[in-house]
Amino acid sequence: MTSIGTGYDLSVSTYSPDGRVFQVEYAQKAVDNSGTAIGLRVKGGVVLAVEKIKHSRLLVPHSNRRIMTAGKYIGVASAGWMSDTRHLVKRVRDEARSYNDVYKTKIPASIIAERLGMYVQAYTLYSSVRPFGVSTLLACMDRNGPQLYMVEPSGQYVGYRGCAVGKGKQVAKTEIEKLNFDNMSVREAVKEAARIIYTAHDDTKDKLFELELSWVCEESNGLHEHVPQDLYDEAVQYAERSLDEDEDEDNEMEDDEDFELAKMPVPFESIIPFAIISGMFTVTGLGIHYAHYKRNDGKPVRYSLDDWDRKMLLRDKQLTGTDRGQVDNVVAPKEFKVNSVWQVHHSLRNAFW
Amino acid sequence: MASLRPGEANLGTTIMAVEFDGGVVVGADSRTTTGAYIANRVTDKLTKVHDLIYCCRSGSAADTQAIADVVKYHLELYAAQHNEPPTVKVAASLFQEICYQNKNNLSAGIIVAGWDARDGASVYEIPLGGSIHRQTFAIGGSGSTYIYGYCDKVFRDGMTKEQCVEFVKNSVSLAMTRDGSSGGVVRLAVITKDNVERIFVPGDMLPEQYLG
Numbered sequence: 001m002t003s004i005g006t007g008y009d010l011s012v013s014t015y016s017p018d019g020r021v022f023q024v025e026y027a028q029k030a031v032d033n034s035g036t037a038i039g040l041r042v043k044g045g046v047v048l049a050v051e052k053i054k055h056s057r058l059l060v061p062h063s064n065r066r067i068m069t070a071g072k073y074i075g076v077a078s079a080g081w082m083s084d085t086r087h088l089v090k091r092v093r094d095e096a097r098s099y100n101d102v103y104k105t106k107i108p109a110s111i112i113a114e115r116l117g118m119y120v121q122a123y124t125l126y127s128s129v130r131p132f133g134v135s136t137l138l139a140c141m142d143r144n145g146p147q148l149y150m151v152e153p154s155g156q157y158v159g160y161r162g163c164a165v166g167k168g169k170q171v172a173k174t175e176i177e178k179l180n181f182d183n184m185s186v187r188e189a190v191k192e193a194a195r196i197i198y199t200a201h202d203d204t205k206d207k208l209f210e211l212e213l214s215w216v217c218e219e220s221n222g223l224h225e226h227v228p229q230d231l232y233d234e235a236v237q238y239a240e241r242s243l244d245e246d247e248d249e250d251n252e253m254e255d256d257e258d259f260e261l262a263k264m265p266v267p268f269e270s271i272i273p274f275a276i277i278s279g280m281f282t283v284t285g286l287g288i289h290y291a292h293y294k295r296n297d298g299k300p301v302r303y304s305l306d307d308w309d310r311k312m313l314l315r316d317k318q319l320t321g322t323d324r325g326q327v328d329n330v331v332a333p334k335e336f337k338v339n340s341v342w343q344v345h346h347s348l349r350n351a352f353w
Numbered sequence: 354m355a356s357l358r359p360g361e362a363n364l365g366t367t368i369m370a371v372e373f374d375g376g377v378v379v380g381a382d383s384r385t386t387t388g389a390y391i392a393n394r395v396t397d398k399l400t401k402v403h404d405l406i407y408c409c410r411s412g413s414a415a416d417t418q419a420i421a422d423v424v425k426y427h428l429e430l431y432a433a434q435h436n437e438p439p440t441v442k443v444a445a446s447l448f449q450e451i452c453y454q455n456k457n458n459l460s461a462g463i464i465v466a467g468w469d470a471r472d473g474a475s476v477y478e479i480p481l482g483g484s485i486h487r488q489t490f491a492i493g494g495s496g497s498t499y500i501y502g503y504c505d506k507v508f509r510d511g512m513t514k515e516q517c518v519e520f521v522k523n524s525v526s527l528a529m530t531r532d533g534s535s536g537g538v539v540r541l542a543v544i545t546k547d548n549v550e551r552i553f554v555p556g557d558m559l560p561e562q563y564l565g
Contacts, residue, residue: 104446108435143471 011127023131024124027153030133031080035209036166036200037066038176039077039137040193041148045186045217046139048077049193051168051201054208067214067226071096073140074112075216075224079166080134080153088136091119109140113149113157121155135165139224141216168200175199186217190227194235195242211236297324355460357413362387364398364417365534367496367525368409370466370476371508371517372489376545377466377474378514380521381409382496382529383537394537399551403428405544406444406467411494412481413460420451420461440469445477445485453483462493468546496528496535503527514543518552519560526559 008014009022016022035051050066067077068085070092078085095115099107116136124131131153138149150165151157161181164172175196184192190213197211213232216224227235292301302309302324313323318336320327357363368381381398384391398410400418402425410417424447431439445465452461466476478491490508492500504524512520522539529535539559541552 102447102450103431103443104449105440105443111435114434 012124012129012131013127021124021154024154027080027131027133028135031135031153031165032167032169034079034081034166035066035206036164036168036172036197037077037079037135037137038162038164038172038193038196038200039139039148039150039160040162040176040179040181040184040189041139041146041160042181042184042186042189044146045141045189045215045219046075046146046148047186047189047193048075048137048139048212048214049190049197050077050079050212051166051197052210052212053206054210055206057208061210065212065226067212069224071107071112072223073106073142073216074109075139075214077137077139077212077214078134081132084132084134085136088116088120088132088134092116092138095119106142108142108144109138109147109149110159112140113138113151113159116151117155117157119155120151120153124153124155137163137165139214139216141222141224146216164196164200167205168197168202172196172200186215186219187231190215190231191235191238194239198239198243199246211239295323297322299324355458357460360387362392362414363534364396364411364414364494365496365532366398366411366494367500367528367532367535368398368411368462368464368493369497369521369524370409370464370478370491371512371521372466372474372476373512373514373517375474376468376514376543377476378517378521378541378543379407379409379464379466380525380539380541381494382525382535383540384535385414386534391536396537397540399540399542401425401549402444402465403432403439403467405438405469405546405549406441406465407542407544407549408444408448409464409466409493411462411464416459416461417463420448420459420463423451424448438469440471441465441467441475441477442469442472445475445479448477448479449483449485452479456481456483464491464493466491466544468544470546474544492524494528494535496525496532499531500524500528514545518543522554523560526554527562529559530562530564 008016009026012021012023035053037050040047048067052066066082067075068089070076070089074092074096076089076092092112095112096107099111116138120132123129133153135153136151138151140147148160148163149157150160150163162176162179164176179192194211194213201209213227213235214224215227216222316325317323319332363386365384365386366382370377370379379399383394383396383398385393385396400408400410400421402408402421406428408421410421424444427447428439428444431443444467448463448465452459452463460481462481463479464476465479468474476488476491478486478488478493480493489510490504492504507520518541521541525539538556539554541554543550543552
């Protein structure tokens with residue numbers, strides 16, 4: 001959706017004729033160019049996952065974290081300018097602290113989201129400052145349960161059950177929409193988050209990346225922290241495995257819990273065509289058998305008939321009325337005189353000669 | 354701690370608040386004095402700061418009224434922002450913040466009591482220095498000194514609403530008899546999750562006691 005501002009995009013305090021503030025939209029672009037970050041909220045907690053793109057192999061692993069904790073119970077993940085993110089995290093910490101100083105209670109999730117949203121929005125009012133080029137995901141667990149908010153560079157904040165920002169957000173969003181949030185545990189959500197990040201990661205663009213996973217849930221005692229190493233490893237394995245599964249068409253299923261084929265009964269409707277066809281064959285066969293039966297007076301069918309046999313059959317027909325009827329009378333019936341070809345011939349001879 | 358200026362209205366007072374299962378009972382006398390003159394003999398010292406949160410004021414009348422107004426404003430704002438009523442803890446914390454930060458200029462002893470959905474019934478006392486104390490029952494004001502023994506003896510856990518009302522009524526009227534700065538009528542308020550019931554006990558209906 002690129003469009004040229006042509007003069008209305010020089011300052012954030014200028015509207016365009018169609019009501020847009022281009023500088024804020026450009027700030028959103030900065031977000032779209034950074035590594036993917038996703039958040040998943042399930043009943044037991046919130047999970048954050050970030051695709052931290054490394055520009056060099058020399059970077060120390062687990063340094064320069066993109067997921068930060070503000071105020072123990074609030075997790076902050078973001079996409080966009082990392083330096084802006086650090087500033088915003090400091091702000092979140094200050095807000096949480098000042099709320100606690102006045103009200104002596106933990107700041108609720110909706111309030112911290114509102115405060116951060118208002119702060120970010122303030123930077124979209126004046127031409128002397130630039131808007132923040134970050135979309136922040138706030139994960140908190142308060143009295144009303146786990147909550148996930150996303151604050152955009154415009155200052156708008158919305159609560160989500162699952163959201164994605166950054167380069168791979170389209171792919172990630174599609175994957176997130178397939179998830180069943182109601183029946184997922186936090187551990188499952190961690191593994192799914194890892195899988196989605198791996199799926200959304202574009203290998204052709206940036207090879208090196210590090211996955212960051214964090215959660216805030218009951219298992220972490222309501223504190224926001226990076227997931228324990230064993231769960232992290234499990235999640236990475238799950239993610240890599242499901243990537244391999246997607247690529248490999250002829251993959252043989254191992255006896256692995258995760259990939260057991262679902263056992264489903266065959267629906268009875270699929271038998272019907274077979275039944276019909278078999279029935280047709282049966283009817284045809286039986287019909288033919290019956291026809292033969294009728295023709296042959298219940299006697300077996302005679303095959304490979306030659307002329308002699310046919311003449312004899314004809315004789316039997318004249319004698320008894322049916323092809324297969326047989327009598328052993330010494331005297332022929334009266335009709336035999338006229339229904340036999342020879343006799344008629346004989347009579348005709350007598351008639352004319 | 355500032356002391357009252359000469360001529361300033363003084364809530365000499367006896368104030369009290371008691372918790373029971375499902376609510377609180379707050380009570381106070383009704384005397385405001387400027388020196389020896391009783392400026393108001395039917396004062397209402399039980400001030401509403403939110404629907405189900407009341408505070409009992411003692412000390413300087415002006416100071417406590419001003420503080421209660423500020424806290425009332427903040428609680429209204431809190432309710433609007435959070436979309437739910439504030440807890441008694443939050444109200445007490447606000448009182449404490451003001452009393453402590455301005456301790457040199459204020460003379461206020463406040464008891465905050467009420468009901469909220471999270472913690473149920475709560476009573477907090479904020480004496481002169483600006484410290485905060487969560488208690489099952491609290492007494493304050495100049496008259497309270499005369500009834501410490503009585504309250505300690507009579508109070509038990511698990512009293513019913515009616516028993517708490519009797520307890521407060523008795524205690525306050527005993528204090529009123531002995532303390533020159535307390536007197537007049539006894540005002541009570543019973544706060545439960547459903548509503549606030551205000552009870553007025555005029556001077557001639559005070560509980561019986563030995564009057565010599």
